[in-house]
Amino acid sequence: MFLPFREEVRAALTAALDELGYETTDLGIEEPPEGVDAVLASSVAFRLASEAGAPPPKVAAKLCEAVDLADAEYVGRVETQGPYVNFLPSEAYFGGTLRAGQQDSFGSLAPTGDRVVVEHTSANPTGPVHVGRARNPIIGDAVANLLEYAGNDVERHYYVNDAGRQMAVFTWAYETFDESDLPEPERDRIEYDLVRYYRKGNDYLESADAADVAEAEAEIEAIMQGLEAGDEEAYARVSEVVEQVLSGMRACLERLPAEFDEFVRETRFMRDGSTDDLVERLKALDCAVYEEDAWQLDLSEYGIEKNLVFLRSDDTSLYTTRDLAHHEWKFANYDRAVTVLGEDHKLQAEQLRTTLDILGNDTSKLENVIYSYVNLPEGKMSTRRGTGVDLDDLLDEAIDRARDEVTSRLDTRIRDDDLDEADVERIAHQVGIGAVRYDIVSKQPTKAITFEWDRALDFEAQSAPYVQYVHARCCGILDEARAAGIEADASVDIGVLDTPEERDLLRVVARFPAVVEAAAEDLEPHQIATYTREFAEAFNAFYRECSVLNAEGDVQQGRLALVAAARHTIANALDVLGVAAPESM
Template structure:
C-alpha cells in the first residue's frame, strides 16, 4: 500500500509543479519530520524557493493549492487530503489505505515483492578451506546470507554460491601436511568434527615450515610446489589428492553454516576453471590486450588507465595462473549465466576488487551487472583471530557461548516470575538456540557492513533493549494474543483472509493507525534495502516496528476491547503485525519464536 501511495504522491507533486511551470527533476518526496502528522511529505519548496523568489512556506502553499484531488479529474485511491506545515507539503492517507493494509498483512508472505524476472548469484563467505570458520569471516556468511534473503524478498531469483579456493598455496600446504604427518603426532581436535580434526594438519604444516631447518623446508616447499603446479596443469591425480582434504573440510564447515541457517546452492571450485580451459583462455586474451606488459618475470595488466596504480599479475614466470586469473574466468561464467552478480568481500580485498572490475572491462565485459559490497571485521573483547596460528575464535565457539548465555537468561527470567512449569526442557533449549543464534545474527546484520564491530554480550542478549530478543518477543507476544483470542472468544482467526477480515474503520486510535502505517511501509523498506544491498535497513525497521507494536500493546486491549467488532479488527492487526515482524526477522536470518 505504501508503495502505491508513494506513487500517487509523486504523481500529484509532479502534476502540480507542471501546472505552476516549475521543474520536475526532483520531487522531494520523503518521510515527514516527526512533528508532522502525515504519511509522506514533499520538501520540494526548499529547492524551488530561490527560483520562485518567494519563501519556502509560500511556495509549499502554492503547490498544495495546485494539487487537484477532485475524483472526477484525478484517480487517487489513497490520498485523503493535502496540507502544509512550514515548507512541507503533507499527504494524508484515507481509511481505504488502512483497510487494504490490514488485508494485505494477513498474508504470511507479506513483504515479498512481485517477481522481477531477474536472476542473481550471490557469492559470499568463500573462506579458504583450511579449517573451521572463524568469527571474523562469519560476518561474511551472516551479511551475505542476509543480502541473498533480501534479494529474494525483492522478487529476484537468487542462487547462493561459495567460491572454493582449492588451487592456492594454502591448499597446497594443507594437502602436503595431511599426507606427511601422522595423526597420532597431532594435538587432540577441539571438537569431534572433521574440519576440527583436519585443521590440525594445516597448523602443524605451517609450524614445520616456520621452524624446520633450511634443507627440510626446501624439500617441503618443492613438494608443495609440485601440488600447486599439478593443479594448474589439470593433473587428475593431484586434483583427487587435494579434493580428499578440501571436501572433508567443507563438509564440516557446512555444519557451522547450518547453525546459522545459511545454506549454499553450489560450491564452485576454482579448479573448475583450470580444468575446463577457461583460465587459459583468459590468459591468452589478456596477453593480447594493449595494456598487457611482461615485467618482473610475470605477465601483468597495466591498470593505470583505470586510475589503479598497482598492476594485476595474471601469469607467473613458470606459466602458472593466479587466483585472480581463475576468478576472472569465474566472473565471466557468472555473467553468462546470471543477470546480476553480487560478491561479498572483506574490506581488505578492496584493491583486488578494483583490479578485477577493471580487468573484466578490459576483457570486454559490462561490469554494471557486478556489485561488490564490503564488510569490516568482527572483534571480541578477547582479541584477534587467526586460523593459521590456531589462536582464532571459531564461529562455533561464539554460537555455543550465545546459546549458553541465552539459556541462562531464560532461566533467570523464569525464576523471577515463579517459573512457568509448562515450559519443558526442550522448549527452553529451542528458545535458547533461537535467541542465542538470533542475537549473533541480528547484532551483526544491524550494523552498517563497513563499520567494525566489537561484539558485546550484554547488549546483544538484552531482552529489554533494541536487540534480537526484544524483537523476537514481539512475535511471541503476537502468537500468544492470537492463542488467547482463539480460546476465549467465538472468533475463528483461522478463517481470516484478506477478503474476509473486518475493516480498519474500527481501528481509529493513534497507536492502531501508527502500527498500520508501519505495516504498510514494510514492502517499501524491502525495496529500498534491496536496491542498496543494505539488510541493516530492514534490521532497523524491525527494531522500530517492535517499539511501535509495544505501544499498541500497552494502549489497546484486544480481549477487553469495547466491542467484538473492535476485538476482531485488533486481532487482525495483531496477525498483520506478526507476519510483518516474522518476515523482517527472516530477511536478517533470525528465527521468530512462537513462545519465549
C-alpha cells in the same frame, strides 16, 4: 499500501507542477519528521523558490492548491506545513494495510525476472570458520534473503579456493604426517581434525632444516603444477582434503543458518580451459607487461597504482586470474552478480572490476558489499596458528548464555513458566544464535564492530530478543483467541481501529514492503534491522494501550487482525535477517 500511496503522490505532484509550469525531475518526496501526521512529504518548494520568485512556504501553498486527489485512493488529503507539502492517508490506506498484512508473504515484492547470484563467505577450506569473518556469511545470507524478498530469483554461491598454495600445503601435510604427530583436535568434527595437519605443515615449513624444507616445497610445487596442468591425480588428492574440510565448514555455517545452492570450485575454471583462454586475452592487452618474472597488468591509467599479477614465471595462474574467469561465467549466466567481501579485499575487487571492464564485460552487473571485521572484547584474532576464536565457540557461548537468561526469567516468572525443557532448549538456540546474527547484521557493514554479550542478549533493549519477543507475544495472543473460538476479521470497518496506537502500528506495517525495496536497492540489510526496532516500539505501545482479548465485537476482531498483520510483518522482517521468530519465549 505505502508503495501505491507513493505512486499516487508522485502522479499528483507531477501533474500539479505541470499545471503551474514548473520543471523538475526531483520531487523531493521524503518521510516527514516525527510527529507529523503525513505518510510522505515533499520539499520540492525549496528547489522552486528561485524560479517562482517566492519564499518556499508560499510556493508550497500554491502547489498544495494545485494538487488534485480526485483519482487517488490511498492519499486522503494534502496540506502544507511551512515549506513542506504533506500527504495524509485515507481510510482506504489503513484498511488496505490491514487486509494485505493477513498474507503470510506480506512484504515480498512482485517478481523482477532477474537471476541474481550472491557469492559470500568463500573462506579458504583450511580449517574451522573463524569468528572474525562471521560477518561475511551473516551479511551475505541476509543480502540474499533481502534480494529474494525483493522479487529476484536468487542463488547463493560459495566460491571454493581449491587451487592455491594453501591447499597444496594442506594436501602435502595431510599425506605426510601421522596422527601421532598431531595434538588432540579441539572439537569432534572433521575440519577440526584435519586443520591439525595444516598447522603442523606450516610449522614444519618454518622450522625444519633447509634441505627438508626444499624437499617439501618441491612436493607442494608439484601439486600446484599438477592442478594447473589438469592432472586428475593431483585434483583427486586435493579434493580429498577439500571435500572433508568443506563438510565440516558447512555444518558450522548451517548452525547460523547459512546454506548454499552451489559450491563453485576454483579448479572448475582451470579444468574447462577458461583460465588459459583468459590468460591469452590478458597477455594481448595493451596494459600487459612482463616484469619481475611475472605477467602483470599495469592499471595505473585507471587509477590503480598496484599491478595485477595474473601469471607467474612458472606459468601457474593466481587466485585473481581464476576469479576473472569465474566472474565472466557469472556474467554469462546471471543478470546480477553480488559479492560480499572483507575490507582487505578492496584493492583486489577494484583490480578485478577494472580488468573485467577492459576485457569488454558489462561490469554494471557486478555489485560488491564490503564489510569490516568483527572483534571480540579480547581484541583481534588470528586463524593461522589456531589462536583465535572459532564461530562454533561463539555460537556455543551464545546458546549457553541465552539458556541461562531464559531459565532465569522462568524462575522469576517474568516469562511463560509453562515451558518444558525442550522448549527452553529451542528458545535458547533461537535467541542465542538470533542474538549473534542480529547484533552483527544490524550495523552498517563498513563499520568495524566489537561483539558484546550484554548488549546482544538484552531482552529489554533494542536487540534480537527484544524484537523476537514481539513475535512470540503476537503468537500468544492469536493462540489464546483461537482457543476461545475468536477469529480475526480484516474486513471490519477500519474506523473501529481509531486510537493513535492502532493507527501508528498500521502505519509501520504499511511501510514494510517499501523498506524491503529500499534496503534491497542499497544492498543494506541493516535497514531491515532498524525497521524491526521501530516496529517493536510501535507494537509494544499498541499492546500497552489496546487490549485485544478483552475488547468486544468488531473492535476485538479488528485488533486481532492487526495482531495477525503484525505477526506476519515481524516474522518476515526477521526472516530477511535470518533470525528465528519464536512462537513462545
